Amino acid sequence: xxxxxNKRNKKARNRLPQKKRRQWNVREKLMxxxxxxxxxxxxxGTSEKFDIQLxxxxxxxxxxxxx
Numbered sequence: 001x002x003x004x005x006n007k008r009n010k011k012a013r014n015r016l017p018q019k020k021r022r023q024w025n026v027r028e029k030l031m032x033x034x035x036x037x038x039x040x041x042x043x044x045g046t047s048e049k050f051d052i053q054l055x056x057x058x059x060x061x062x063x064x065x066x067x
Contacts, residue, residue, distance in 0.1 A: 033060055033067075043058060
């Protein structure tokens with residue numbers, strides 16, 4: 001006797017809702033960098049204000065000369 005009904009359906013898995021990816025243009029990135037530099041270089045405060053990851057702020061500041 002073969003049991004077939006034990007396979008899990010890929011669509012039936014419980015998936016966590018993911019945050020939609022946001023694209024930032026150069027003007028917005030420079031605005032975030034400007035805010036960061038004029039507010040005591042506070043990465044956490046800047047990331048919370050603009051609702052972005054801490055690493056994203058650090059990367060943009062590091063790459064500022066390319067913008």
